[in-house]
Amino acid sequence: MSEPLLDVRGLGVDYRGVRALGDVSFQIRARETLGLVGESGSGKSTLARAVLRLIPASRGQVLWRGMDLLRCDGATLRSQRRELQIVFQDPVASLNPRMTVAGTLAEPLRIFERELTAVERRVRIERMLTRVGLAASMLSRYPHELSGGQCQRVAIARAMMLHPRLLVCDEPVSSLDVSIQGQIVNLLADLQGEFGTSMLFISHNLAVIRHISHRVAVIHDGNLIETASCDDLFAAPVHPYTRALLEAVLAPIPVPVPVPARVPVEVRDSDQSGREPE
Amino acid sequence: MTQDGATLATLRTRELRVDHPVPGGTASAVRGVSLAVGAHQCLGVVGESGSGKTQLFMAVMGLLPGSARATGSALFQGEEILGLPPDRLNRIRGSKLAMVFQDPMTSLAPHLKIGVQLAEVLVHHRGLSWRDAERAASSALDRVRIPDAQRRLKQYPHELSGGMRQRVMIGMSLLCEPALVIADEPTSALDVTVQARILELLRQLRAEMGISIVLISHDLAVVASLADRVAVMYAGRVVESAPAADLLRRALHPYTALLLQCLPDVHRLRTDRMPFLAGQAPGAGDPERGCAFAPRCPRATDRCKHERPALVDVREAAEVACHHPLA
Amino acid sequence: MTETLWGTARRRLLANRGARISLGIIVALVALTVMGPWLNPNRVETLDWSFVAADPGFVHAHWFGTDRLGRDLYVRTLAGARVSMIVGLVASAVSLSLGLMYGAIAGYVGGRTDDVMMRIVEILGGLPLIFFVIFLTVVFGRNEYLLFVSIGAVGWLTLARIVRGQALSIRRQEYIEAAIASGAGTARIICTHVLPNVIGPVIVYATLTVPQIILLESFLSFLGLGIQEPRASLGTLIAEGAGEMEAAPWILLAPGAFLTLLLVCLNIFGDRLRDAFDAGTRR
Numbered sequence: 001m002s003e004p005l006l007d008v009r010g011l012g013v014d015y016r017g018v019r020a021l022g023d024v025s026f027q028i029r030a031r032e033t034l035g036l037v038g039e040s041g042s043g044k045s046t047l048a049r050a051v052l053r054l055i056p057a058s059r060g061q062v063l064w065r066g067m068d069l070l071r072c073d074g075a076t077l078r079s080q081r082r083e084l085q086i087v088f089q090d091p092v093a094s095l096n097p098r099m100t101v102a103g104t105l106a107e108p109l110r111i112f113e114r115e116l117t118a119v120e121r122r123v124r125i126e127r128m129l130t131r132v133g134l135a136a137s138m139l140s141r142y143p144h145e146l147s148g149g150q151c152q153r154v155a156i157a158r159a160m161m162l163h164p165r166l167l168v169c170d171e172p173v174s175s176l177d178v179s180i181q182g183q184i185v186n187l188l189a190d191l192q193g194e195f196g197t198s199m200l201f202i203s204h205n206l207a208v209i210r211h212i213s214h215r216v217a218v219i220h221d222g223n224l225i226e227t228a229s230c231d232d233l234f235a236a237p238v239h240p241y242t243r244a245l246l247e248a249v250l251a252p253i254p255v256p257v258p259v260p261a262r263v264p265v266e267v268r269d270s271d272q273s274g275r276e277p278e
Numbered sequence: 279m280t281q282d283g284a285t286l287a288t289l290r291t292r293e294l295r296v297d298h299p300v301p302g303g304t305a306s307a308v309r310g311v312s313l314a315v316g317a318h319q320c321l322g323v324v325g326e327s328g329s330g331k332t333q334l335f336m337a338v339m340g341l342l343p344g345s346a347r348a349t350g351s352a353l354f355q356g357e358e359i360l361g362l363p364p365d366r367l368n369r370i371r372g373s374k375l376a377m378v379f380q381d382p383m384t385s386l387a388p389h390l391k392i393g394v395q396l397a398e399v400l401v402h403h404r405g406l407s408w409r410d411a412e413r414a415a416s417s418a419l420d421r422v423r424i425p426d427a428q429r430r431l432k433q434y435p436h437e438l439s440g441g442m443r444q445r446v447m448i449g450m451s452l453l454c455e456p457a458l459v460i461a462d463e464p465t466s467a468l469d470v471t472v473q474a475r476i477l478e479l480l481r482q483l484r485a486e487m488g489i490s491i492v493l494i495s496h497d498l499a500v501v502a503s504l505a506d507r508v509a510v511m512y513a514g515r516v517v518e519s520a521p522a523a524d525l526l527r528r529a530l531h532p533y534t535a536l537l538l539q540c541l542p543d544v545h546r547l548r549t550d551r552m553p554f555l556a557g558q559a560p561g562a563g564d565p566e567r568g569c570a571f572a573p574r575c576p577r578a579t580d581r582c583k584h585e586r587p588a589l590v591d592v593r594e595a596a597e598v599a600c601h602h603p604l605a
Numbered sequence: 606m607t608e609t610l611w612g613t614a615r616r617r618l619l620a621n622r623g624a625r626i627s628l629g630i631i632v633a634l635v636a637l638t639v640m641g642p643w644l645n646p647n648r649v650e651t652l653d654w655s656f657v658a659a660d661p662g663f664v665h666a667h668w669f670g671t672d673r674l675g676r677d678l679y680v681r682t683l684a685g686a687r688v689s690m691i692v693g694l695v696a697s698a699v700s701l702s703l704g705l706m707y708g709a710i711a712g713y714v715g716g717r718t719d720d721v722m723m724r725i726v727e728i729l730g731g732l733p734l735i736f737f738v739i740f741l742t743v744v745f746g747r748n749e750y751l752l753f754v755s756i757g758a759v760g761w762l763t764l765a766r767i768v769r770g771q772a773l774s775i776r777r778q779e780y781i782e783a784a785i786a787s788g789a790g791t792a793r794i795i796c797t798h799v800l801p802n803v804i805g806p807v808i809v810y811a812t813l814t815v816p817q818i819i820l821l822e823s824f825l826s827f828l829g830l831g832i833q834e835p836r837a838s839l840g841t842l843i844a845e846g847a848g849e850m851e852a853a854p855w856i857l858l859a860p861g862a863f864l865t866l867l868l869v870c871l872n873i874f875g876d877r878l879r880d881a882f883d884a885g886t887r888r
Contacts, residue, residue, distance in 0.1 A: 081788030111787065111789055206554070
């Protein structure tokens with residue numbers, strides 16, 4: 001097996017005397033999605049932010065391409081940020097309300113590819129916008145004019161702008177309607193296929209985790225209690241907490257639902273990530 | 279209305295509309311909804327964000343902002359409550375007719391202890407003394423299965439977990455033994471395991487106290503586990519309404535069928551695409567032309583684009599608004 | 606809905622009658638100070654010995670009358686108004702820029718930097734202004750530049766506090782986290798993310814600062830600590846006029862009325878602007 005892309009060892013975060021995150025260790029390989037499942041308060045968001053050093057960690061190492069992200073200096077860290085991106089849970093809050101979509105998407109380019117002309121930037125922005133299924137007319141809009149799903153697409157476009165090697169997704173679909181969640185999950189899966197991005201996908205929703213992860217880690221009370229391949233974990237969970245979690249998933253329908261005749265699962269879309277109509 | 283014509287429905291709306299003035303005209307969040315909740319019944323109301331499901335019940339509770347206009351009729355236990363003067367409304371609201379909101383953190387006052395907030399309801403509505411009210415508050419916490427009630431009463435909202443705060447909200451709504459509790463997305467802010475427990479709690483409370491419940495959610499799974507009857511809303515109207523078991527087994531409206539497809543399924547294989555509904559629902563400000571769902575509907579024909587389907591009775595106790603319903 | 610925050614605020618503002626009227630008057634007053642003198646043949650320093658302390662009239666185009674030295678009040682009032690307005694605007698612009706940047710940096714960077722910066726604000730804020738100005742005058746003599754120094758020392762303080770408060774709450778917003786995760790440095794974050802999001806209250810505060818600073822300048826000049834002869838500001842004119850109040854009241858009335866009208870309209874407009882912004886942010 002090749003070198004892991006991300007090697008987290010003994011990562012821990014103490015906050016005001018409370019152990020928000022115990023000693024957590026895991027690895028992520030190239031083109032792989034590690035799903036992180038846990039309830040709220042389990043420490044999963046803390047983990048996401050600690051790995052990217054958005055909050056200070058109390059102990060441990062985050063080895064990325066041979067360097068420890070937690071110990072390198074500010075400039076090195078910033079230079080690596082183009083490879084490590086994050087998508088947040090609340091899509092509207094993660095966008096600057098006073099910046100148009102164009103401005104938001106241009107920022108990564110302005111930071112890391114300053115030599116681009118305005119025209120070149122525009123081309124890149126439009127291409128990524130189309131790639132996430134939004135119309136070019138969205139460029140001049142502000143976040144408050146977009147729906148939650150659209151905002152999340154913008155956030156994903158921003159994160160993918162520089163083709164990062166690792167994308168951390170912190171509950172990216174939890175605040176969206178159930179009917180829209182699939183659009184975003186499919187989009188992320190497609191982007192992984194196209195750009196080879198690894199993902200750390202965090203969610204409390206087991207069905208979504210099951211769908212997108214290659215391997216799954218379960219977090220409880222700040223500790224990783226079980227890590228396994230996706231199929232293994234769902235077929236034969238080992239830890240009692242994992243088992244309880246799987247059992248608690250709402251059995252949605254008391255009666256089996258046959259697929260209604262002639263209603264396709266995806267509504268008239270040749271582009272499978274659910275392109276938004278203009 | 280097809281169901282429950284004989285006995286008095288706890289809540290019955292007739293052609294309820296909610297309009298908001300916006301620059302350039304009006305936006306209709308609710309475009310004429312008629313539904314009913316019977317005694318001891320649970321009605322589930324399902325729809326995406328923007329379908330008008332919350333606005334509908336905010337109108338019933340009289341909680342719309344001043345600029346909004348609600349027209350039509352809403353009969354609560356036979357009495358018209360739409361447009362009721364505030365003093366009359368306040369006697370009903372919070373006691374006989376209660377609402378539980380989505381985010382308990384913003385519904386509970388952060389600076390008051392739990393016990394005080396609970397007791398206040400009783401002192402205000404039932405005229406109890408503070409001593410009696412506090413005792414009643416303690417039993418309210420017991421009723422919603424919060425252990426160690428005495429200690430909890432002295433705590434502040436931020437000291438409780440999300441699930442526990444929601445239980446407190448539910449407990450608060452039950453203090454005056456309401457006839458109807460409207461729960462608006464009561465579990466959306468909570469985890470899966472906590473969600474299951476809250477819904478179980480609601481089920482038990484219904485059995486114990488005989489209250490009627492309106493359960494509003496964008497998640498059909500949440501509604502399916504508790505409701506006797508389900509009404510599906512889209513773009514401010516009811517597009518399908520049927521007994522829960524029937525709706526889940528055999529949906530009539532294409533939108534409902536697609537929502538069922540989108541239900542999370544832990545057993546779905548990884549190689550499948552995750553199902554979803556493409557595009558998005560029209561907003562309140564968009565004008566209506568034909569069936570609102572037509573742009574996203576796989577069965578849409580020309581007729582659908584020009585003629586809006588009316589809500590018609592189809593089966594026993596079921597109605598649907600579609601030119602080409604399934605089955 | 607393609608309305609931006611500014612669009613909504615502007616629409617609401619222009620729809621309000623009070624805002625339109627006060628804005629109209631302000632514009633008229635400004636136009637008057639700029640173009641008014643051309644309408645009148647008298648010059649600021651011209652001494653008309655035949656009409657000393659004269660009542661307002663049309664002879665020799667002394668529309669507002671003349672002062673003790675025979676100088677035409679119309680032209681002098683407008684000249685004084687011009688000085689007051691320019692000082693007010695320039696001093697406001699400087700104060701506001703300083704307060705904005707200072708507050709944004711203190712609020713966003715936080716920690717020890719914030720502590721130190723705010724201590725400075727508190728110390729300067731505790732200074733009794735008049736004593737400070739008098740002290741400077743004693744040390745450096747009467748000098749117009751002292752006016753700028755003293756206004757500069759205090760004009761930015763309140764805004765710095767306001768902006769710092771805003772910046773503190775913005776700092777926790779998720780889009781700031783997103784910007785950090787995107788690799789943005791502190792300078793970029795402050796300029797492109799913090800400042801645009803604190804502008805709202807700043808604009809409102811700015812419109813209320815301008816009249817305050819004009820009034821401050823007038824007051825200092827009235828005390829003789831600001832603008833010096835032969836230049837005039839509304840403050841010095843009012844001081845002159847106060848001395849002649851009984852014998853020739855219009856020497857006080859002309860600049861006094863102008864100043865009052867200007868300040869009232871600026872304050873009304875500022876209030877309406879705040880209302881428009883508040884309503885604009887409430888969606």
